[in-house]
Amino acid sequence: MADTVAPQTIGIIMNGASGRMGYRQHLVRSILAIREQGGVLLADGETRVQVEMILVGRSEKKLADLAAKHGIEHYTTNLDEALADDRWQIYADFLVTKARAAAIKKAIAAGKAIYTEKPTAESFEEALELARLADEAGIKNGVVHDKLYLPGLQKLKRLIDSGFFGRILSVRGEFGYWVFEGDWQPAQRPSWNYRAEDGGGIIVDMFPHWNYVLENLFGRVESVYAKAVTEIPERVDERGDRYPATADDAAYAIFELEGGVVAQLNSSWTTRVNRDELVEFQVDGTHGSAVVGLFGCKIQPRNATPKPVWNPDLADEHDYAGDWIESPGNREFENGFKTQWEEFIRHVVEDAPNEFDFLAGARGVLLAEQGLVSSREGRRVEIPVVALEAGAAASDAAASDTAAIAAAEAEFAGAR
Numbered sequence: 001m002a003d004t005v006a007p008q009t010i011g012i013i014m015n016g017a018s019g020r021m022g023y024r025q026h027l028v029r030s031i032l033a034i035r036e037q038g039g040v041l042l043a044d045g046e047t048r049v050q051v052e053m054i055l056v057g058r059s060e061k062k063l064a065d066l067a068a069k070h071g072i073e074h075y076t077t078n079l080d081e082a083l084a085d086d087r088w089q090i091y092a093d094f095l096v097t098k099a100r101a102a103a104i105k106k107a108i109a110a111g112k113a114i115y116t117e118k119p120t121a122e123s124f125e126e127a128l129e130l131a132r133l134a135d136e137a138g139i140k141n142g143v144v145h146d147k148l149y150l151p152g153l154q155k156l157k158r159l160i161d162s163g164f165f166g167r168i169l170s171v172r173g174e175f176g177y178w179v180f181e182g183d184w185q186p187a188q189r190p191s192w193n194y195r196a197e198d199g200g201g202i203i204v205d206m207f208p209h210w211n212y213v214l215e216n217l218f219g220r221v222e223s224v225y226a227k228a229v230t231e232i233p234e235r236v237d238e239r240g241d242r243y244p245a246t247a248d249d250a251a252y253a254i255f256e257l258e259g260g261v262v263a264q265l266n267s268s269w270t271t272r273v274n275r276d277e278l279v280e281f282q283v284d285g286t287h288g289s290a291v292v293g294l295f296g297c298k299i300q301p302r303n304a305t306p307k308p309v310w311n312p313d314l315a316d317e318h319d320y321a322g323d324w325i326e327s328p329g330n331r332e333f334e335n336g337f338k339t340q341w342e343e344f345i346r347h348v349v350e351d352a353p354n355e356f357d358f359l360a361g362a363r364g365v366l367l368a369e370q371g372l373v374s375s376r377e378g379r380r381v382e383i384p385v386v387a388l389e390a391g392a393a394a395s396d397a398a399a400s401d402t403a404a405i406a407a408a409e410a411e412f413a414g415a416r
């Protein structure tokens with residue numbers, strides 16, 4: 001076992017590396033792929049920083065198997081020991097959401113740079129606290145913003161930057177697919193996702209994504225109206241046991257954005273796919289429209305727009321799908337998780353810019369929290385601007401919402 005990591009190598013603690021995201025996206029598709037290519041290329045275009053990793057988890061057997069399978073030298077079930085070791089400069093977190101904040105606080109105290117999955121915490125208050133603690137400790141921090149790196153969304157960004165849309169009017173997004181209940185076919189997602197008490201729920205899962213997608217492409221989210229539902233009340237877990245599904249598994253939402261764009265996004269694990277891809281966004285602008293997915297991007301400029309005429313008496317033979325033009329990639333798109341990892345490593349090593357920090361993560365958690373408030377109260381909720389110092393204002397807004405719910409419930413109980 002090497003005592004030191006060579007200076008051109010950066011050491012990464014990978015906590016939760018045996019989980020679904022930790023293993024597939026972060027270990028195999030990102031860090032091992034970076035190791036395989038000889039490291040991260042720095043801004044000078046010549047120097048590479050190689051990665052070395054230590055896997056952390058609760059099951060020694062699982063870690064040993066993974067390490068052997070991928071030729072990884074280091075693994076441990078003792079996070080504190082890994083955090084105390086100077087060979088590891090970055091702490092990366094892919095744990096279940098519920099376990100994240102406590103582990104990240106330890107990593108902040110240990111002075112590590114931190115890169116984490118979203119959501120950063122279970123409540124906005126805690127997410128903001130992490131951002132403040134990281135800021136006070138002066139440590140570099142980053143949060144996964146993977147959807148922005150998808151080829152389809154990269155092409156969309158290019159269209160926006162080129163002025164293709166003219167004035168953007170609206171965004172309509174559909175995310176989802178059928179997640180099996182677990183009885184006659186095993187579920188394809190972990191069961192904790194369907195238990196609110198374990199940090200599950202589609203709003204908590206997806207709204208942090210929607211927040212960074214919307215704010216980076218179209219404008220800050222100023223308000224949300226959401227309806228969350230639990231369509232399937234009982235599911236079957238990994239061990240074959242039935243459990244009550246206490247978390248929302250579908251959410252229908254309208255977001256108003258700075259600049260006037262309206263975005264309607266449906267998120268559902270209880271829908272059957274009749275789209276080209278598992279997520280699709282249609283963007284309509286005065287000069288053109290686009291439909292983008294994970295990979296694809298179709299456009300329709302205003303001067304190639306058909307002129308439909310509504311006539312319920314005649315079957316419409318027009319091939320509307322055929323009116324769209326596929327937008328070319330014009331470059332290679334790599335796995336988005338890997339690209340963001342490379343950017344974060346460059347942020348740590350040579351101070352390359354990184355906007356996707358804990359504060360951005362906290363904004364995502366706030367949107368999820370307020371989406372749930374909106375659903376409970378059946379009203380549109382305004383989203384305050386979040387800043388490290390102005391955080392108290394946003395926390396107050398969340399607290400007064402909680403007080404409003406309590407008052408409404410008390411009134412309801414009194415009226416019975």
Ligand SMILES: NC(=O)c1ccc[n+]([C@@H]2O[C@H](COP(=O)([O-])OP(=O)(O)OC[C@H]3O[C@@H](n4cnc5c(N)ncnc54)[C@H](O)[C@@H]3O)[C@@H](O)[C@H]2O)c1
Pocket residue numbers: 016017018019020021022057058094095096097099117118119144146190205
């Ligand atoms: N960026 C994305 O697109 C995306 C997609 C799915 C999930 N996620 C996020 O990634 C995280 C992990 O999700 P997943 O689907 O990989 O889940 P998972 O259940 O497959 O993996 C979770 C990991 O956490 C560990 N763990 C579970 N309970 C723990 C505890 N109490 N203490 C310490 N470790 C514990 C597990 O052993 C496992 O390694 C979640 O926060 C989720 O929101 C992100």
